[in-house]
Amino acid sequence: MRRDGRLFWCVGILLVWITLSTIVGVIHSREISLQRQQAEANQREQWLNKKTVGAHMAAHQGLVVFRPNFALSAFDQGLNDYVGASMFLEAHRRSEFQNKEIEQTGLLIGFGQMSVALTLQLILPLLIVLLAYPAIAGERENGTLRQIISLGISKKELFVGKALGVFFPLAATLSLLLVIFFGLSLMNGENSPDLGRIVIFLVSYSVYAAIFLGFCLVVSALASSTRVSLAILLTFWLLSCLVIPKIASDLGEIFYKTPTEADLQAMLPDKEQSRKQYLEETEQLKKELMAKYNVNDVNKLPVRFSAIMLDRSEDSAAKINKAIFDRVYDQYGKQNSLYQILGFLAPTLSIQTISMNAAGEDVFHYRHFADSAEEYRFRFVRLLNEYSINHPLKSNLDESVKEFQKNERELYESIEPFVYEKPTTIWLLDKTKNAIAGLLFWLGLISAAAVWSVRKMEVI
Amino acid sequence: MRILKTILVYEWRMLLADRMAHIVILLMLTISAYAIFNGFSGLRVQAEKFRSENEKIDRLYEETWKKIADFEEKARSQGIPADEPSAEINSAHLLKFELSDFTSVLPPNGFAASSIGLREVYPQTLTYQKYRDESPSQPTVGNRSLGNVFVEKNRINPLRMFTGRFDLTFATIFITPLFILALSFNLLSGDKESGVLALMLTNSVSLTEILLGKFLLRLIIVKVFAVLLPALGIYFGQLLAVGNASFPLFLLWTTAAFVYVLFWFAVSFLVGSFGHSSAFNALILSIFWGTLTLILPLGINIIAEAVYPPVPGIQYTDEAHKVRLDAKSLEGEILVDYNTEFNTRFPQTPQNKMREKERLTEILAFPDRNSLLSDYISEHPSIPKNLTYYQIGHLLERSRESYIERKLSPILEQTDRQRNGQRKVVEWLSLLSPAAQTRLNFDEIAGNGSTRHRNFVGQFDEFVRKRDQFYLDKVLAKANVPSGEVSDLPRFVFVDDKPFSVAFRVGGYLLIQLLFTFAAIFSALRLYRKYEPIG
Numbered sequence: 001m002r003r004d005g006r007l008f009w010c011v012g013i014l015l016v017w018i019t020l021s022t023i024v025g026v027i028h029s030r031e032i033s034l035q036r037q038q039a040e041a042n043q044r045e046q047w048l049n050k051k052t053v054g055a056h057m058a059a060h061q062g063l064v065v066f067r068p069n070f071a072l073s074a075f076d077q078g079l080n081d082y083v084g085a086s087m088f089l090e091a092h093r094r095s096e097f098q099n100k101e102i103e104q105t106g107l108l109i110g111f112g113q114m115s116v117a118l119t120l121q122l123i124l125p126l127l128i129v130l131l132a133y134p135a136i137a138g139e140r141e142n143g144t145l146r147q148i149i150s151l152g153i154s155k156k157e158l159f160v161g162k163a164l165g166v167f168f169p170l171a172a173t174l175s176l177l178l179v180i181f182f183g184l185s186l187m188n189g190e191n192s193p194d195l196g197r198i199v200i201f202l203v204s205y206s207v208y209a210a211i212f213l214g215f216c217l218v219v220s221a222l223a224s225s226t227r228v229s230l231a232i233l234l235t236f237w238l239l240s241c242l243v244i245p246k247i248a249s250d251l252g253e254i255f256y257k258t259p260t261e262a263d264l265q266a267m268l269p270d271k272e273q274s275r276k277q278y279l280e281e282t283e284q285l286k287k288e289l290m291a292k293y294n295v296n297d298v299n300k301l302p303v304r305f306s307a308i309m310l311d312r313s314e315d316s317a318a319k320i321n322k323a324i325f326d327r328v329y330d331q332y333g334k335q336n337s338l339y340q341i342l343g344f345l346a347p348t349l350s351i352q353t354i355s356m357n358a359a360g361e362d363v364f365h366y367r368h369f370a371d372s373a374e375e376y377r378f379r380f381v382r383l384l385n386e387y388s389i390n391h392p393l394k395s396n397l398d399e400s401v402k403e404f405q406k407n408e409r410e411l412y413e414s415i416e417p418f419v420y421e422k423p424t425t426i427w428l429l430d431k432t433k434n435a436i437a438g439l440l441f442w443l444g445l446i447s448a449a450a451v452w453s454v455r456k457m458e459v460i
Numbered sequence: 461m462r463i464l465k466t467i468l469v470y471e472w473r474m475l476l477a478d479r480m481a482h483i484v485i486l487l488m489l490t491i492s493a494y495a496i497f498n499g500f501s502g503l504r505v506q507a508e509k510f511r512s513e514n515e516k517i518d519r520l521y522e523e524t525w526k527k528i529a530d531f532e533e534k535a536r537s538q539g540i541p542a543d544e545p546s547a548e549i550n551s552a553h554l555l556k557f558e559l560s561d562f563t564s565v566l567p568p569n570g571f572a573a574s575s576i577g578l579r580e581v582y583p584q585t586l587t588y589q590k591y592r593d594e595s596p597s598q599p600t601v602g603n604r605s606l607g608n609v610f611v612e613k614n615r616i617n618p619l620r621m622f623t624g625r626f627d628l629t630f631a632t633i634f635i636t637p638l639f640i641l642a643l644s645f646n647l648l649s650g651d652k653e654s655g656v657l658a659l660m661l662t663n664s665v666s667l668t669e670i671l672l673g674k675f676l677l678r679l680i681i682v683k684v685f686a687v688l689l690p691a692l693g694i695y696f697g698q699l700l701a702v703g704n705a706s707f708p709l710f711l712l713w714t715t716a717a718f719v720y721v722l723f724w725f726a727v728s729f730l731v732g733s734f735g736h737s738s739a740f741n742a743l744i745l746s747i748f749w750g751t752l753t754l755i756l757p758l759g760i761n762i763i764a765e766a767v768y769p770p771v772p773g774i775q776y777t778d779e780a781h782k783v784r785l786d787a788k789s790l791e792g793e794i795l796v797d798y799n800t801e802f803n804t805r806f807p808q809t810p811q812n813k814m815r816e817k818e819r820l821t822e823i824l825a826f827p828d829r830n831s832l833l834s835d836y837i838s839e840h841p842s843i844p845k846n847l848t849y850y851q852i853g854h855l856l857e858r859s860r861e862s863y864i865e866r867k868l869s870p871i872l873e874q875t876d877r878q879r880n881g882q883r884k885v886v887e888w889l890s891l892l893s894p895a896a897q898t899r900l901n902f903d904e905i906a907g908n909g910s911t912r913h914r915n916f917v918g919q920f921d922e923f924v925r926k927r928d929q930f931y932l933d934k935v936l937a938k939a940n941v942p943s944g945e946v947s948d949l950p951r952f953v954f955v956d957d958k959p960f961s962v963a964f965r966v967g968g969y970l971l972i973q974l975l976f977t978f979a980a981i982f983s984a985l986r987l988y989r990k991y992e993p994i995g
Contacts (some may be wrong), residue, residue, distance in 0.1 A: 006743075013755075015756075020762070024762060024766075031772070032772065032774065034777055035772050035774045038776055038777040038778075039774050039775070042778050042782065043778065043781070046781065046782055046785055050785065050789070051789050052788075052789065052792065053796065057792075061785055061788065063781075064777055064778065064781050066777075070918055076621070076886065079618040079621075079622050082621040082622055083488070083618045084773055084777075085772075085773050085774050085777075086773065086777040088773060088777075088781070091825075097778055098615060098773070098777060099773030099777050100581075100772065100773065101772070102581050103581060103771070104770035104875065104878070104879060105761070105764075106763060106769050108757050108760060108761050108886060108890075108896055108900075109897060111753075111754065111757035111758055111761065111896065111899070112624075112758060112806035113758075113761060114758045114761065114762045116760070118758070122754065122808075123750075123754070123755070125880065126750055128755075130743065130746065130747065134739070142899040157677055195809070209645075210509075225739070227738055227739050227742060230644065230739070230742050230743065230746065231642070234638070234746055238634075238638065242634060243626070243635075245624075246623050246625060246626040246630070247494075247626060248623070249617070249620045249623040250498065250617060250625075250626060252617065252619075252620070253617070253620060257762055258615050258616065258617060259615065260505075260615060261468075261612060261613060261615065269924075328615065331617075332617045332618075332619070335619065336617070337615050338621055339619060346751045362619075363617070363618060363619060364616075366652070381498060389858070398796070398798075398799075398800055401796065427853055
């Protein structure tokens with residue numbers, strides 16, 4: 001390996017690539033964090049200094065919340081570029097993520113984005129293949145395998161020795177990552193990495209590299225020539241890293257079709273029927289309230305009747321919006337679960353899932369954030385509606401507006417800013433269990449195959 | 461020629477006897493079939509949607525024409541001049557709303573199934589709807605922020621966008637080179653190692669003829685199974701599924717694919733000329749493949765983003781929200797003033813009787829309390845000072861959009877600059893990576909690249925501006941639209957790229973790629989002169 005230059009080139013490429021992708025990832029992640037903090041501060045200021053004509057208008061002017069990034073997203077951006085980082089929260093509507101990064105940078109979309117994760121998922125296995133494919137087959141071809149065995153070295157020792165020969169240089173290079181991780185945790189106070197996630201990340205990648213290394217040695221031990229060994233391993237790499245992920249996502253769409261806009265529109269209640277129901281409820285409520293407060297005109301009620309109706313419609317709109325949102329994300333969840341299960345066919349699917357989940361850049365985390373944002377939206381809109389309900393309009397609308405504008409800052413201050421509680425490591429493990437099982441399956445399979453190949457290995 | 465024919469026949473028999481060659485050809489066909497199938501996903505729906513939205517607009521105009529014609533008939537029968545300013549269906553004011561709900565779909569072009577490209581990243585559908593949503597947070601459309609324009613929500617799992625799609629572009633760029641390398645890594649080295657080469661050269665046949673024969677046969681196989689057949693599959697598939705296929709684009713795609721295939725044969729040819737073993741050739745070619753298809757394109761992306769960093773979505777969202785809030789607030793101030801004065805002057809006018817309000821025309825000078833309206837008026841001095849209630853509504857809306865655009869133009873221009881800069885960097889650096897360059901070419905040919913999308917959004921943007929100005933001018937002039945002029949009212953028609961423009965954009969890069977290819981082939985031929993047939 002060393003003599004023919006492969007070791008030098010492979011380790012060199014890995015070192016350069018890991019360094020570059022780490023620098024790029026960390027810088028990018030820090031910039032995004034800073035921008036997010038600034039944007040959140042701006043949003044709060046805009047919220048407090050807002051000038052509008054009524055609480056419900058304030059609810060429509062809404063505010064924007066920003067999805068935070070986890071520390072590990074510096075190493076695996078996952079699906080970040082394909083999902084916007086912000087959501088607009090306003091009355092009656094549940095918005096989706098906005099402003100995807102990929103719209104700004106997507107020209108060479110089919111090649112992926114440089115990151116530590118991509119290096120470890122695609123390039124590291126390729127380098128392992130290039131280093132390990134002739135490990136045993138090459139010795140056999142040259143006739144040196146027979147000589148080595150004749151020296152009293154067992155096939156098992158040979159196998160392990162070959163594995164360590166490839167493992168150590170790569171491990172030394174990759175151990176840089178450990179240093180970087182700890183360095184980050186000291187530097188990056190706001191976004192301190194979760195130890196549990198780091199352990200999952202590092203252990204999974206170690207297992208993944210071991211799977212590829214083991215597979216390469218098994219094939220090398222059994223292949224009739226180095227040419228055959230290289231062909232099989234490259235084919236495996238191609239299938240695992242490039243082809244099967246695409247087919248897996250296609251299968252996800254086939255088995256769990258994402259609802260179309262038309263499907264979701266069909267979930268909305270019939271307009272005519274809703275209008276009729278709304279009018280009936282309005283009449284009913286009017287009668288009840290007028291009876292309760294003993295008045296004969298809805299304008300004489302001590303509460304704002306229109307605001308009460310708005311609040312009720314907020315409730316029903318929230319339920320419908322939730323049903324629509326859940327339908328879409330349930331399907332995404334099922335598609336992603338199938339993707340994880342198909343990791344039993346290709347270890348790359350498992351590691352991709354574990355890695356992006358640990359980095360908090362997967363659909364499950366995005367949904368978690370979206371649900372938290374929606375709960376917050378519902379709360380603050382409710383608070384604004386309550387204000388409207390308890391402050392009926394005066395006969396002179398302008399006076400009502402002026403009175404509102406005297407108190408509006410206090411009202412806005414009473415609404416706490418949005419604080420997002422990140423999910424726990426246990427939650428993460430639950431969402432990732434199929435992928436972990438897939439990776440462990442491959443580890444077991446390769447271990448068994450290694451034992452078997454050592455027995456079946458031919459010396460000549 | 462006879463010798464060449466003999467070599468071709470010999471090689472063909474050798475390949476037929478080689479199981480690996482059978483597997484390679486079968487895989488090529490299977491992969492192409494799957495890729496073609498995938499390429500059609502969503503295409504039919506898009507084509508259908510394009511047709512149905514056009515029909516919807518036709519129906520809308522037809523119904524509007526009928527309504528106006530009926531009104532004119534009624535006016536005639538009642539002896540009212542139909543061209544009197546009114547708040548009826550034939551007024552520009554109401555027509556603007558009547559015809560304000562339309563959707564434009566970027567139609568799939570004549571070879572769209574060959575590459576999904578950026579179809580799932582950039583919005584393919586733009587809807588224009590007045591007063592559908594007063595929310596101050598409008599989504600951006602690519603690099604423009606268009607008031608009252610809504611993009612269709614992208615219902616694609618982000619994981620699917622992340623893994624990428626198995627279309628013909630992916631198969632051609634990543635997998636076809638591997639087939640080429642599998643067929644040609646041991647072009648001469650295999651025969652050399654088995655001793656056959658020396659034997660062949662004892663006959664009256666030169667090394668060049670042997671090389672040419674081997675090279676040609678493999679080129680023909682790959683050209684037929686990995687280029688021509690899939691391209692024909694796309695062409696006829698589009699004719700059947702979508703009813704639209706372009707022969708010029710078919711030719712362009714096969715040319716681009718052929719140039720790419722030729723490049724990889726040239727690489728294999730060059731590596732073989734160094735005289736190393738088959739195993740070593742396979743290793744070197746694998747490294748080449750990894751470098752040119754994976755590492756270089758990644759590097760190009762990084763350089764493009766480093767030199768022209770994208771404007772983060774967070775920054776845009778934050779600024780856009782602030783600007784829109786300010787605009788709404790300024791608009792609100794003017795409306796409050798106007799309504800206050802109106803209600804003071806005419807306290808008996810019912811609040812919800814808009815037509816009665818409208819009839820009390822030109823009674824108030826519109827307030828110029830803040831910069832929203834006054835800035836717009838100063839840019840358009842022909843606008844009269846006193847306006848009706850409806851007119852001021854239109855003017856406020858227009859000035860609000862103008863204010864937002866003015867305030868957001870620095871960040872939008874910055875976004876444009878960065879995107880254009882990235883595009884230029886990617887286009888130039890892609891000359892170093894045929895995989896990246898071919899990707900861009902294929903996206904252009906399939907009409908799913910950034911150029912066509914930019915044209916679509918740009919044309920729509922231009923149309924929306926002209927339309928809004930058209931109706932505003934008519935509203936300010938209190939003009940009516942007679943039924944005979946309904947068909948002349950603004951309608952969006954997308955002017956698509958001609959195949960020649962696509963060829964022009966792509967042609968230069970193909971020529972450069974060919975230059976590299978021929979340079980590799982000539983270098984290899986020179987090295988083959990010193991090739992040792994025994995060793």
